[in-house]
Amino acid sequence: xxxxxxxxxxxxxxxxxxxxxxxxxxxxxxxxxxxxxxxxxxxxxxxxxxxxxxxxxxxxxxxxxxxxxxxxxxxxxxxxxxxxxxxxxxxxxxxxxxxxxxxxxxxxxxxxxxxxxxxxxxxxxxxxxxxxxxxxxxxxxxxxxxxxxxxxxxxxxxxxxxxxxxxxxxxxxxxxxxxxxxxxxxxxxxxxxxxxxxxxxxxxxxxxxxxxxxxxxxxxxxxxxxxxxxxxxxxxxxx
Amino acid sequence: xxxxxxxxxxxxxxxxxxxxxxxxxxxxxxxxxxxxxxxxxxxxxxxxxxxxxxxxxxxxxxxxxxxxxxxxxxxxxxxxxxxxxxxxxxxxxxxxxxxxxxxxxxxxxxxxxxxxxxxxxxxxxxxxxxxxxxxxxxxxxxxxxxxxxxxxxxxxxxxxxxxxxxxxxxxxxxxxxxxxxxxxxxxxxxxxxxxxxxxxxxxxxxxxxxxxxxxxxxxxxxxxxxxxxxxxxxxxxxx
DNA sequence: ATAATAGTGTCTTTCAGACAATATCTT
DNA sequence: AAGATATTGTCTGAAAGACACTATTAT
Numbered sequence: 080x081x082x083x084x085x086x087x088x089x090x091x092x093x094x095x096x097x098x099x100x101x102x103x104x105x106x107x108x109x110x111x112x113x114x115x116x117x118x119x120x121x122x123x124x125x126x127x128x129x130x131x132x133x134x135x136x137x138x139x140x141x142x143x144x145x146x147x148x149x150x151x152x153x154x155x156x157x158x159x160x161x162x163x164x165x166x167x168x169x170x171x172x173x174x175x176x177x178x179x180x181x182x183x184x185x186x187x188x189x190x191x192x193x194x195x196x197x198x199x200x201x202x203x204x205x206x207x208x209x210x211x212x213x214x215x216x217x218x219x220x221x222x223x224x225x226x227x228x229x230x231x232x233x234x235x236x237x238x239x240x241x242x243x244x245x246x247x248x249x250x251x252x253x254x255x256x257x258x259x260x261x262x263x264x265x266x267x268x269x270x271x272x273x274x275x276x277x278x279x280x281x282x283x284x285x286x287x288x289x290x291x292x293x294x295x296x297x298x299x300x301x302x303x304x305x306x307x308x309x310x311x312x313x314x315x316x317x318x
Numbered sequence: 319x320x321x322x323x324x325x326x327x328x329x330x331x332x333x334x335x336x337x338x339x340x341x342x343x344x345x346x347x348x349x350x351x352x353x354x355x356x357x358x359x360x361x362x363x364x365x366x367x368x369x370x371x372x373x374x375x376x377x378x379x380x381x382x383x384x385x386x387x388x389x390x391x392x393x394x395x396x397x398x399x400x401x402x403x404x405x406x407x408x409x410x411x412x413x414x415x416x417x418x419x420x421x422x423x424x425x426x427x428x429x430x431x432x433x434x435x436x437x438x439x440x441x442x443x444x445x446x447x448x449x450x451x452x453x454x455x456x457x458x459x460x461x462x463x464x465x466x467x468x469x470x471x472x473x474x475x476x477x478x479x480x481x482x483x484x485x486x487x488x489x490x491x492x493x494x495x496x497x498x499x500x501x502x503x504x505x506x507x508x509x510x511x512x513x514x515x516x517x518x519x520x521x522x523x524x525x526x527x528x529x530x531x532x533x534x535x536x537x538x539x540x541x542x543x544x545x546x547x548x549x550x551x552x553x554x555x556x557x
Numbered sequence: 558a559t560a561a562t563a564g565t566g567t568c569t570t571t572c573a574g575a576c577a578a579t580a581t582c583t584t
Numbered sequence: 585a586a587g588a589t590a591t592t593g594t595c596t597g598a599a600a601g602a603c604a605c606t607a608t609t610a611t
Contacts, residue, residue: 089370134413163400166371
């Protein structure tokens, strides 16, 4: 393979990396996980966690994303989806580069358990693989490379899909109450949704089911639910 | 840059290519443009048109897609969107590879004008850049690499977006009648849509406008319309 | 006049939005 | 009982679906 690397038909090969937008809900704020860059370029700045594609180790780019997540947060995401690929001559000072961006959703409880200290936006945690922080997605500000664009695209995708799918449920633990589901949809969409209407809508889609258990919460206990399907399900719609 | 190509942190770099799924509507059948491969691997087989990323020439991967389209069909697509990136160790016999797939929609009239002979599914046309054919997307069969997966993903994306956006209009000429728009939605979605209801739906979205002209068609002439926005517009929806 | 195609009106059913009412817990 | 939260019921206006009707051309 080595001699192909500068094949005359092909010319110089772009740098190939993977970046991960890990989103979680801290309180009612959608936050992204940022990692402090260990090396140049943009050393010590906060950026999306990512890394080079390791062709000997990774079966495909999604495997790279999973490896990055394992290395940074120590567990697999409940939801991982390819977002888009960002490329060009100018986005990286090292040269023409191409990054396959992935979007991951994790429950905040699982993240905070894996990385003590990551309680909410602004909190910084030191880990063996470097320093991590959570930042509210609407206050991300500028970031190295085109990471601000990537983050914006991830949030747009999540908000868009959330209005017609079970996606926000992946920000909750395995078992959740209806008020929690209602709240996470409201937080992600940034809108208030009528409780009764939302309940009917979700129930007629039939992608959640009762576990039988309940959760106390100061008033009447709420019934616990779980997703019927482990993967995303879209709402039925008409044209 | 050259010494970075086998940087020790990075390891061998994947092959980086771009493939384009060009879709058009021949009659009422959604078809993809396939090109006969000029070289190995899979020489002489029908595959998606594509090519290496040329880092000296292409500003980004989308520029590569545009260059491929210019070279193959001689004109720019009315609609071009990044689809997804397909990667892995096994998809290309040359080694670990990564292809950024793009989806292009073009009116059949424009395609047939640019490439005489590409009248409908099955027709083969010889061009300076090689032989081309149109194939109905539901009868694509097997193709080199993972091109069958890529085509399936493109068709799924187009069908999905078509139910809530102006996307199918990009398969029509600049000016089109309402019956034509109705027909193209039906062809793409594979469903029959009530004329009156469809008309109301489209009109209240307000993304098309009358040109003032009419088009004769054997019965009452139909009013011609055009897209108000050159880019895609989505229908309003509720959760 | 008839056939063909384009465009509109109307009725019914369904669904979203708002809000009221009821249920079940804790203190 | 009072307060808090969860869950369900009902009313209303808007929209979707089905279908009939009218309009404008060609032959």
